[in-house]
Amino acid sequence: MSRLDVTEKIIATKVAKGIQWGDVAKKVGLSKEWTTAACLGQMTLDARQAGIVGEIFGLSDAEQKWLGVVPYKGSLPTQVPTDPLIYRFYELVSVYGTTFKELIHEEFGDGIMSAIDFKMDLQREPNDAGDRVSITMSGKFLPYKTY
Amino acid sequence: MSRLDVTEKIIATKVAKGIQWGDVAKKVGLSKEWTTAACLGQMTLDARQAGIVGEIFGLSDAEQKWLGVVPYKGSLPTQVPTDPLIYRFYELVSVYGTTFKELIHEEFGDGIMSAIDFKMDLQREPNDAGDRVSITMSGKFLPYKTY
Amino acid sequence: MSRLDVTEKIIATKVAKGIQWGDVAKKVGLSKEWTTAACLGQMTLDARQAGIVGEIFGLSDAEQKWLGVVPYKGSLPTQVPTDPLIYRFYELVSVYGTTFKELIHEEFGDGIMSAIDFKMDLQREPNDAGDRVSITMSGKFLPYKTY
Amino acid sequence: MSRLDVTEKIIATKVAKGIQWGDVAKKVGLSKEWTTAACLGQMTLDARQAGIVGEIFGLSDAEQKWLGVVPYKGSLPTQVPTDPLIYRFYELVSVYGTTFKELIHEEFGDGIMSAIDFKMDLQREPNDAGDRVSITMSGKFLPYKTY
Amino acid sequence: MSRLDVTEKIIATKVAKGIQWGDVAKKVGLSKEWTTAACLGQMTLDARQAGIVGEIFGLSDAEQKWLGVVPYKGSLPTQVPTDPLIYRFYELVSVYGTTFKELIHEEFGDGIMSAIDFKMDLQREPNDAGDRVSITMSGKFLPYKTY
Amino acid sequence: MSRLDVTEKIIATKVAKGIQWGDVAKKVGLSKEWTTAACLGQMTLDARQAGIVGEIFGLSDAEQKWLGVVPYKGSLPTQVPTDPLIYRFYELVSVYGTTFKELIHEEFGDGIMSAIDFKMDLQREPNDAGDRVSITMSGKFLPYKTY
Amino acid sequence: MSRLDVTEKIIATKVAKGIQWGDVAKKVGLSKEWTTAACLGQMTLDARQAGIVGEIFGLSDAEQKWLGVVPYKGSLPTQVPTDPLIYRFYELVSVYGTTFKELIHEEFGDGIMSAIDFKMDLQREPNDAGDRVSITMSGKFLPYKTY
Amino acid sequence: MSRLDVTEKIIATKVAKGIQWGDVAKKVGLSKEWTTAACLGQMTLDARQAGIVGEIFGLSDAEQKWLGVVPYKGSLPTQVPTDPLIYRFYELVSVYGTTFKELIHEEFGDGIMSAIDFKMDLQREPNDAGDRVSITMSGKFLPYKTY
Amino acid sequence: MSRLDVTEKIIATKVAKGIQWGDVAKKVGLSKEWTTAACLGQMTLDARQAGIVGEIFGLSDAEQKWLGVVPYKGSLPTQVPTDPLIYRFYELVSVYGTTFKELIHEEFGDGIMSAIDFKMDLQREPNDAGDRVSITMSGKFLPYKTY
Amino acid sequence: MSRLDVTEKIIATKVAKGIQWGDVAKKVGLSKEWTTAACLGQMTLDARQAGIVGEIFGLSDAEQKWLGVVPYKGSLPTQVPTDPLIYRFYELVSVYGTTFKELIHEEFGDGIMSAIDFKMDLQREPNDAGDRVSITMSGKFLPYKTY
Structure with a gap:
């Protein structure tokens, strides 16, 4: 298991359940910008935040622990983004x-x-x-x- | 002569005379962001704007004409900037x-x-x-x- | 599951069943250009369109949902295409x-x-x-x- | 002297004299697309075409000869264009x-x-x-x- | 399943059975150059050719269909080949x-x-x-x- | 002075005088392929060959000496050629x-x-x-x- | 004139006169690390510092002004340094x-x-x-x- | 199995058990810098060190042997790191x-x-x-x- | 199965059993340099050599056949090696x-x-x-x- | 003036005068490998060595000083050499x-x-x-x- 696995699970769950980033942010109690970046594997969550995110996306304890690990940042697959x-x-x-x-x-x-x-x-x-x-x-x- | 030559002359004159981008923008009557980008060779000036910029930086008529040519944009020497x-x-x-x-x-x-x-x-x-x-x-x- | 998985399933089903892009487009009621790009993972389908495409290619509900997610675009594996x-x-x-x-x-x-x-x-x-x-x-x- | 030198002279003369590609094309008697590409160093001109272009842009005989040499094509400075x-x-x-x-x-x-x-x-x-x-x-x- | 999977199966079968490209070409009735390129995933086979190749390499009907799909060409893993x-x-x-x-x-x-x-x-x-x-x-x- | 300077002079002289590679090859007494590659800075000429090439293109003694120096080979400006x-x-x-x-x-x-x-x-x-x-x-x- | 020109003049003068970075730093009154980086075009000098450096390396007033301009930083010619x-x-x-x-x-x-x-x-x-x-x-x- | 597999297991176990690099280093009896680099697959451990690390992270004998193999070094996925x-x-x-x-x-x-x-x-x-x-x-x- | 799979099995077996390249070479009867390169997937073995190597590393008949296939050479994952x-x-x-x-x-x-x-x-x-x-x-x- | 200028002068003089690296090495009293690398701008010469090399290639005092400056090493223009x-x-x-x-x-x-x-x-x-x-x-x- 790695942080990337957790990020992929969050994204897949978001699509399956139709979750909105704005709603996640409200539950976490922080901005939608920081919260989305965190869920996408670019920021580090404390235990309380990981617990809330974990509940929303159905993450196991082990997966929640990974949300508290500082990730290797950089969200783009190429030096010049194609999107x-x-x-x-x-x-x-x-x-x-x-x-x-x-x-x-x-x-x-x-x-x-x-x-x-x-x-x-x-x-x-x-x-x-x-x-x-x-x-x-x-x-x-x-x-x-x-x- | 090319647009790049004019850009380099503008920059050299700015250093030599201690010109401020904010002052150039006020004389041109536009934002400092657009004006600076234009002087750095990323935007296209109309004749009036080119005349004002030309006077400030001592540009010849030929050089002012280049300010009106749409430049090949992109201001960085490498895909990932080093600065x-x-x-x-x-x-x-x-x-x-x-x-x-x-x-x-x-x-x-x-x-x-x-x-x-x-x-x-x-x-x-x-x-x-x-x-x-x-x-x-x-x-x-x-x-x-x-x- | 990801959008890429759905795209690969669409392509594999197309080969297996001998489906034509032109026919898919007619059923969707849009141009063959937009429809093909959408099936290849470059455009976003609304629920109605996803339903039609899903039926043609035998996609599950979960897979159809992915058709409605905005994809990370760019269809080429290298900066200079080899094909x-x-x-x-x-x-x-x-x-x-x-x-x-x-x-x-x-x-x-x-x-x-x-x-x-x-x-x-x-x-x-x-x-x-x-x-x-x-x-x-x-x-x-x-x-x-x-x- | 090289084809690139001639291209640069054509561009500089265009700016200085305010020449339009559409007018050049009419005089050459071909489309504006082919004519512009040729003047930008991507196509090869025959003697008659080179003579007309040479007159418009004030090219010497030696420079006109270069217009008749097949150029090394590709008009972009980087694999992914920045403009x-x-x-x-x-x-x-x-x-x-x-x-x-x-x-x-x-x-x-x-x-x-x-x-x-x-x-x-x-x-x-x-x-x-x-x-x-x-x-x-x-x-x-x-x-x-x-x- | 993809064309790449079929190519890999052909190569693996060739090694396992000691098949020669020259023999494949004779059975297909075309040059060894075109036939080899086709088996390596660079050319498109018609149904007759796919049937012969399929028999030689033990390909399923589904795999033979992939031989008839125009592949994404380019057989090298890097811009400058290392081999x-x-x-x-x-x-x-x-x-x-x-x-x-x-x-x-x-x-x-x-x-x-x-x-x-x-x-x-x-x-x-x-x-x-x-x-x-x-x-x-x-x-x-x-x-x-x-x- | 460098081999590159000599190559550029040869090319410029070829354009100016309308010289044909085939004729150069005949005078050198070798194939047009080797002779052209040599004139383009990819092969090394002996004194006799350099003398003939030098006479055709009006090269000085110093320039002819450079034709006898083994060049740093590779005639393309990029890994993937754009021409x-x-x-x-x-x-x-x-x-x-x-x-x-x-x-x-x-x-x-x-x-x-x-x-x-x-x-x-x-x-x-x-x-x-x-x-x-x-x-x-x-x-x-x-x-x-x-x- | 550009900051790069001034940097090259400083380096050339250093070689010609046998100047030591440690001595420059002492005269400037700062560390040898910062002073050397500044002389190599990576840091910005104030007027007093530029005056001292200018005297040591014989820089004109115009050149000293460039020492006060924030440079485009990054001192290496390639992403992976060869030295x-x-x-x-x-x-x-x-x-x-x-x-x-x-x-x-x-x-x-x-x-x-x-x-x-x-x-x-x-x-x-x-x-x-x-x-x-x-x-x-x-x-x-x-x-x-x-x- | 490869050294990379062992590194990934060490990292996953660290997250799951909340192990600190500083504590690992103390048990190994070496600096935290060398010990961390070794656990991250950049240094080679002798049998004693591998035994201690293996016990902390629950590594099998086979996995411990890999800690003693000199790894292919370089810990970054790109020439310019994105983190x-x-x-x-x-x-x-x-x-x-x-x-x-x-x-x-x-x-x-x-x-x-x-x-x-x-x-x-x-x-x-x-x-x-x-x-x-x-x-x-x-x-x-x-x-x-x-x- | 591919040559790469066989190479990875050889390396894994070497670590597990503590085999030395020098000993493999002696049994093969060739230099340690050629033998190691061959085992690492860079050279082609004849049937006798493949048999000896196969016995040492416990390779199946199918795997030994792959040792006799000319590999796609080049052993480094990047143009500039990081190790x-x-x-x-x-x-x-x-x-x-x-x-x-x-x-x-x-x-x-x-x-x-x-x-x-x-x-x-x-x-x-x-x-x-x-x-x-x-x-x-x-x-x-x-x-x-x-x- | 830079070390590169001196290297280019040495190479040009070598061609013009027909100097051999082996002879330079003998006069310097060192191996031909080290001496050639030094003359090509990859090694640093002491005053005595620079004097000998300077005499052979007709270098000025200023140029000889550059031979004593540690060069930025790496003699190839691309990551993968084309020669x-x-x-x-x-x-x-x-x-x-x-x-x-x-x-x-x-x-x-x-x-x-x-x-x-x-x-x-x-x-x-x-x-x-x-x-x-x-x-x-x-x-x-x-x-x-x-x-």
Whole structure:
């Protein structure tokens, strides 16, 4: 058994039972973004969270233990993702990557936006010309220091 | 002469004269995100915009014409970016890619968030534990349709 | 069970029973292009469509549910396809890629042809010198906008 | 001097003089698709065609000779194109590749659509919901034979 | 079941029974080159051919049907083959690739040698300094045309 | 100066003067295949051969010396060639690679066809259905031995 | 002019004048590790630091300004470094990567060792069996948090 | 059975029983760094060590024998690791690689830091601004010699 | 069943029974280098050799037949090997590759050292500063010839 | 100026003046293997050696200084070398890599053959069936140790 096995079981159960990520998140009591990433094998759950997730998806004790193990992260099978939805995010990094860099350095100096001390929120943004996906990201700025 | 030559001249002039992207954007009258991407060779300027940018960076008429040519986009030299600031965005796609996919499909059904009908805003978010980078993205949802 | 398992079952049943994609499409009531892509695991079916496809290929209820899950798209095992028929399409992108770009920009300005709001039709074109494959593609033009 | 040098001169002259591919094609007396591909270094011109193109772009005799040399084809700098417009075509091959394969084999048997005995036409398709790009491709079917 | 399964069964049976490709070809009534490629999963057999091959290798009806399905072609596990015998052919393409190109264009103009309308013959060529492998390839020349 | 510089000068001179590889080969007194490969920087010329080639292409003494230096071989810019003519040869290796392997081993046992002790001949093969490219390759069989 | 040009000038001047990194660091008043990385184009210098480095390596004002620009980081020309000294560090990541992961998670829980809030010290460690390289790294632990 | 099977069993047992690497190391009587690497399939255990590890993880005699076989080393599934914790180490090699090289050569001359005659120690470093990961590496310097 | 299955059985049996390659070679009556390569699936055994190896490792008749089939060669899972022992050989090719080329050409002219008509011997070389690995390789020189 | 520039000058001078590596080695007083590698930019020369090499190839003082700088090693432009002579060595690593590993571990236990504390000798080995290339390598065995 591995974390991957547990992730696959969660996904299969979700399809079979028609479970919604939003409902899982409400029961766990955290954001849908973090909860979904955790169920997809990218985050680590504590015992209470694993218990709730385990009940929803019918996981054994052994499987719940795996939810508490820090996973080997990275959810994509190739360096450049082939799925069109995910590729668009890769394209944003490709097209706007140097823009992110210039503007963050102009505002903060040398350093990065943390992808660890990070949270995000994804919402539907109603719009007459067609609804939009709105994503707000917030990551701590970490400065390079001299030493 | 090519668009790349013009981009390199803009960057070199920015360093030499200490120009700020925010100031360029104000003169162009558009967001700092779009303006910076355009100056870095990722967007296409109309004649008025090219004239303003040309004046700021001392571009010749020939160079300004290149600003109006649609560039071959993609600002990164490798499939996986090596620069730590840009890599963190790649890492977000890698770690959260399947989460983006699940949540957008749960909300909207099959389709993508457009990276073309797209805008974004990058701001400093003051925080006692260290200021944060806040990025708001908005992209039109494009549904797959049957035919 | 996964979407891939269902796709493999569909393909195996097609071979065993000698089913034609054209016939499947007629029963589903949609184009053979969309229907084939859906059966090959690249599109998402609604309940009615999944029911028809399920009946044709003898899929269980659980398998039909998977047809309604948005798949991780991308049907090729390598970045450059090795199969000669599919490679020729890759070659067209390689040889004519910059031509597509120049002509679309000349006609429409900066933007792209959508691969999502997209449909196509593939037909036999009789010809004395040997019949031809005729493909008509139609994708919405999506303009980059300033912001 | 090389074919690449001539291509770059053609592109630079096009930008400087504001030449349109459609006008070049009319003067050459061929389609805008073939003419553009030829000017971008992917096709071979005969002496008459090279003379017309040479006059439009101010090419020397030596440069015109290069237009008559069969080029090393392939117009993209990477296996997976980064430019969003060109990437969408790559995505179509990725998502619909196996569909192309199935439908062509269902109609014609084992073989390929030629990318050599091939022509195409790209047009604006007016549409109330936003104009569309329409591309018609026609390639000779080439059957595998036993021997 | 898939075409790959059938190919593996053919290979395993060949080893177990000591079958020779040359004998298979004689029974099929075609060249050993085409017959071997077909048995290795690269060509498509008609019902008669599949029946003969099926008898030789003890294939079930279901397995014989798979021989009639057009396979996803390409027989190598990596872009650059590691097997020394096959690598030497890759090396010939690498060392002589531009020579093939120059000489075919010099003789025929712009176009290609078809790999579809193609046949070949592989023979032992006796030689006092050590016997040689002699391969004769014949592919139709396909010219690029203007349009 | 390097061998590559000399190769580029030879190619440029060929275009400028309209030289034919066949004529060069006749003057050198060797096959057009070897002579073309040598002029393209893949083979090593002796002093007499370098003198003849040097005279045809107007090479200096220093440049002629480089023709006598063993080059770093491999004429393709990428692992998988993008040029359609050369790609077809790569495709033959991909599709027929395992067939070459099986048939050579069936005839000769374990070993390879040498790509060094190798020669080839490329000819036009007249054909009512369209002329064909005929290539005859001959390489010494080199057996693996036990030790 | 670019940061890369300045880096190359620094290296060339170092060789020509026999400058030692340790001496540069002392004049700058910072560690030899940070100072060397900065001179090699991986860190950003403030005006005072740039002035000192500029004096040592004879940099113009324009060149000194480039030292204050945040560089595109990543000092290696390939994903897997070929240089034996640098490769050994890559090998440590390869062999010990999962060990780093297990032990840091065992001690700290889910999170990472920062490569930004990071410093290191490299020393000679005398040893009778041959002196050793001793490297001490210190990076802030950054925990993943739920949200 | 293979070494990989034994590694997977060790990891699964660790999760199921909640074993700590630190405790395993104490029982083996060696550092937690070496012991963890060994349990993860990167080092070779002698019979005594394999016996202790085997008892902790419930390994059969056959499985213990595999712990004594030198493994094929390298613990990462891709050239560039996707896991954020491990990637940071890769990033250090990328950003500081040339710095390591310069400083070791300045101190020792041409040669490398051995990754074989190597040991390391990983500790928590308490810090008011957030605890840090401290890693001390010690590798023998191996000089290149003339011959 | 495949050759790979037989190789894996040989390796597993070797570990289980503590068999030494040197002893296998003695029984086969050939060098330990060739015998080991053969057992690892890189060489082809005749019936007598397969019988001896089969007896040592408890192989069935069917498995012994596979030892007589020419394998698809290449023993490494990646283009650049990750295992430190094997990587050092790759590094020798990388660092000394051009030196091999220069010295062999200086001595022999244009051609190669055969990797087929090749043998080698690996020995322990006692040395007070630490024993050494001594490898003697002997490959036939194969000259390129004109034709 | 860089080490690469000096290497290119050495190679160009060698061709122009017809210098032999063997003669350079004699004047330097070291092996032809080390001397050639050093001249090709893979080893570091001391002042005396650089002086001798500088005189032979007409290097300036500045160029001689670069010979004393430790180079970024690795002499091949691609991960898999395309040159046939060098490829054969890569092929030996590929085919015999696991054999090297097994036999060195059988003789010495876990560890590697050093590629740093390494020397080699390349000789012509006369043989009636065609002369052979004989290469003797000697590298110190470096054992992994527990800690």
